Amino acid sequence: MTDNITLLNDSYKDIDFESYLLHYEYYQKVYFIMHVVTCIIISIGLPLTLMTIYALFSLVRKDHVAPIYVINLLISDLIQLCCMIILETELYQTHAIVYNIYCCGLGISVGFMVCVSLERYLVIAHPLWYRFKRTIKISVVVSVVVWLIPPVFYLTVVPWVTLKIAGITSFIFLIIPFPLFIFSLVGTLRALSASVSVPSEEKQRIVGTLVLVLLIYTLLFVPSMIWVLVRSDKFDITLINLSNIFAKLSPLADLILYVFFSKKSIDKLFTAVNCCRVANTDANISTV
Numbered sequence: 386m387t388d389n390i391t392l393l394n395d396s397y398k399d400i401d402f403e404s405y406l407l408h409y410e411y412y413q414k415v416y417f418i419m420h421v422v423t424c425i426i427i428s429i430g431l432p433l434t435l436m437t438i439y440a441l442f443s444l445v446r447k448d449h450v451a452p453i454y455v456i457n458l459l460i461s462d463l464i465q466l467c468c469m470i471i472l473e474t475e476l477y478q479t480h481a482i483v484y485n486i487y488c489c490g491l492g493i494s495v496g497f498m499v500c501v502s503l504e505r506y507l508v509i510a511h512p513l514w515y516r517f518k519r520t521i522k523i524s525v526v527v528s529v530v531v532w533l534i535p536p537v538f539y540l541t542v543v544p545w546v547t548l549k550i551a552g553i554t555s556f557i558f559l560i561i562p563f564p565l566f567i568f569s570l571v572g573t574l575r576a577l578s579a580s581v582s583v584p585s586e587e588k589q590r591i592v593g594t595l596v597l598v599l600l601i602y603t604l605l606f607v608p609s610m611i612w613v614l615v616r617s618d619k620f621d622i623t624l625i626n627l628s629n630i631f632a633k634l635s636p637l638a639d640l641i642l643y644v645f646f647s648k649k650s651i652d653k654l655f656t657a658v659n660c661c662r663v664a665n666t667d668a669n670i671s672t673v
Contacts, residue, residue, distance in 0.1 A: 415626060497531055502598045
């Protein structure tokens with residue numbers, strides 16, 4: 386009887402050890418894939434973000450309207466990319482601090498995405514108010530507030546509450562911008578339908594900016610919202626990895642916003658689209 390119990394215990398140990406090895410190999414593969422993807426994002430995003438910030442500052446020097454919120458958005462992306470570099474190293478003693486800075490960078494980028502979206506809405510829906518009330522001083526004050534909110538949240542709320550309360554608070558913080566993006570897009574489309582003074586190219590640029598911001602937030606930040614909502618109840622490593630990768634892609638996605646603030650780039654884009662439409666129309670007519 387004792388020999389049978391010993392054999393059963395040994396078999397369970399073998400099963401547990403094999404299960405541990407399988408999980409360990411799986412996590413090693415996932416970690417390697419995450420590491421490679423992160424390195425690719427850094428190698429592409431870091432130089433392009435620096436070039437885009439320089440290009441936007443050059444627009445300011447040429448007496449163009451300063452895209453202050455987009456510049457701040459890209460600076461927050463730059464902070465995220467620098468934090469990714471440190472997090473991919475073996476300096477584990479700094480990971481907690483750097484990860485908090487990275488999360489603050491994500492929150493700041495969300496805030497400036499909201500600013501970009503609302504600014505585009507005000508340009509169309511309330512042009513007179515925007516022209517006379519929008520000043521550099523107001524933009525600077527708004528930018529400072531956006532830069533302060535995430536660090537204050539992480540310093541005053543997160544350390545003093547439970548994980549579940551912190552998750553609920555983070556979810557609220559992430560869900561608030563979503564209706565604002567939809568409101569800005571719907572309000573802008575309504576205002577554009579009644580406006581005849583705005584050139585068609587400018588309409589396309591503004592709508593393109595709003596649609597892009599909404600798509601970036603929906604595709605890249607909604608998985609993080611889902612993870613924040615369920616992480617206190619269930620530990621899902623797959624959901625964690627997906628939300629992390631999508632969030633890391635946001636600096637690359639934000640670079641596309643520069644296209645909608647560079648007139649030459651957007652003209653080329655819509656010229657190509659119009660050429661494709663004409664070609665498709667001619668092809669359909671010829672087939673008929």
